[in-house]
Amino acid sequence: MPANRMRTRCPSIGRLLPRSAGARPMRPTRRCEFFWQARRAISRLCMRHNGAANPRADRQRWRAAEATRDNKPDVCNQRRKSMKIQSVLRNLALCLIAASAALSVADAAAQAKKQVKISHATAADVGNDNHMVSWIIANYINTNSDTLEARIYPANQLGEERAVVEGMQLGAGATIHIGGTAIHNNFNKRMGVCDLPFLWRNYEHYHHVIDGKVGEILAAEHEKLGLRVLGWQDSWGYRNVVTTKKEIKKPEDLKGLKIRTIQTPTYVAALNAMGANATPMAFGEVYTSLQTGVLDGFEHASAVIYTGKYYEVAKYITLTEHLFGPTVTVISKKEWDGYTDKEKQVVAAAAKLGQDVNRGLSAQRDAESMEKLKAKGMVVNPIDKSGFIKAAIPLQDQLAKSLGAEDLLKIIREAK
Numbered sequence: 001m002p003a004n005r006m007r008t009r010c011p012s013i014g015r016l017l018p019r020s021a022g023a024r025p026m027r028p029t030r031r032c033e034f035f036w037q038a039r040r041a042i043s044r045l046c047m048r049h050n051g052a053a054n055p056r057a058d059r060q061r062w063r064a065a066e067a068t069r070d071n072k073p074d075v076c077n078q079r080r081k082s083m084k085i086q087s088v089l090r091n092l093a094l095c096l097i098a099a100s101a102a103l104s105v106a107d108a109a110a111q112a113k114k115q116v117k118i119s120h121a122t123a124a125d126v127g128n129d130n131h132m133v134s135w136i137i138a139n140y141i142n143t144n145s146d147t148l149e150a151r152i153y154p155a156n157q158l159g160e161e162r163a164v165v166e167g168m169q170l171g172a173g174a175t176i177h178i179g180g181t182a183i184h185n186n187f188n189k190r191m192g193v194c195d196l197p198f199l200w201r202n203y204e205h206y207h208h209v210i211d212g213k214v215g216e217i218l219a220a221e222h223e224k225l226g227l228r229v230l231g232w233q234d235s236w237g238y239r240n241v242v243t244t245k246k247e248i249k250k251p252e253d254l255k256g257l258k259i260r261t262i263q264t265p266t267y268v269a270a271l272n273a274m275g276a277n278a279t280p281m282a283f284g285e286v287y288t289s290l291q292t293g294v295l296d297g298f299e300h301a302s303a304v305i306y307t308g309k310y311y312e313v314a315k316y317i318t319l320t321e322h323l324f325g326p327t328v329t330v331i332s333k334k335e336w337d338g339y340t341d342k343e344k345q346v347v348a349a350a351a352k353l354g355q356d357v358n359r360g361l362s363a364q365r366d367a368e369s370m371e372k373l374k375a376k377g378m379v380v381n382p383i384d385k386s387g388f389i390k391a392a393i394p395l396q397d398q399l400a401k402s403l404g405a406e407d408l409l410k411i412i413r414e415a416k
Helices: 030-048 055-071 075-112 129-144 161-169 189-195 203-210 213-223 265-273 283-292 302-307 333-337 341-375 386-403 406-414
Strands: 114-119 148-153 176-180 227-233 239-243 258-261 277-280 297-300 316-323 327-332 379-381
Touching: 114 129, 129 148, 129 176, 129 227, 129 302, 129 327, 129 341, 148 341, 161 176, 161 227, 161 327, 189 213, 189 265, 189 386, 189 406, 203 213, 203 341, 213 227, 213 406, 227 333, 227 341, 258 265, 265 277, 265 316, 265 386, 283 297, 297 316, 302 341, 327 333, 327 341, 341 379, 386 406
Parallel strands: 114 148, 114 176, 258 277, 258 297, 316 379
Antiparallel strands: 176 327, 227 327, 239 297, 239 316
């Protein structure tokens, strides 16, 4: 028998060990590694039993080893493939972990930003003054600050205005509120001087006064209440009386009508003096109350009437122009005191920009809104205001005295 066909004899059973055709006595490649391991194991078993091993069991083990070699795939190749798969999975897992960590860092950075919640009562439409100012402030802050993130909450989403401002005094809820000075009369009654009937001659008169000593005094008083004034804005248009069914052509036509107004002494007194039945009500309830007949009308500026779609439930506008209705931007002092100098600069600049844009658009937006209301079918009536104005002078004195703001009224009247 050729040398390469020689077979090994098992010392325990005295028989030649079987080998498949063409097998070699030496292991040429790793392909037969498993087979040779099995063969050595059987040989060791035979030697350990000193020839006393069970021949039948030995044959069964050997056949199992032969079957493993002849019928199963390459174990080494399988192992290499398995290792490659494990490596790919391991790398994929590392990538996922890294991505997750990056997202976590980004989320943490976002969460670390101080939230600036901007609240106002009117519709989310830049066609009205409050939302325009809110939009400018929010976008300026988000563009120019890496540590502040501003978001607008229109239409009293954070609650009715008075409740929102009360929360701000405690450092809770909204960060910034934009609303009428009439709302703030409930906290600093001297601010009610801004809302005396037929007081302001025009936009320029108001700007000159509020940017001067009167504005400084009111802002200082407000800060003691936990509210810092950031800006003074115009209401886009004087406040006029709006009615659902009755057309007002002369002052006597207002008598007894339930006209909604802000819950503040100056507004209530002004409407009552004009002959109406002033009815304080939360602004969010006005539309439905007009629709159901609970109210005969309300009073507001043209831009708010249009953007709030009050032309759907009311038909007539009477140009009483009884109140100017200025607005003010305030921030919670507790929030403000927690800002860095850089953050304060950004917020102050944002409010200043909002104020300037608001004032620049006031007259234009008032006229545009009035034309849009006419196009929607509303009837706009002028009215003789001389009787109202004459009656307003003693009313201004009376209200200023009750507000403790006689000194401020004097400055306003003397301003040119």
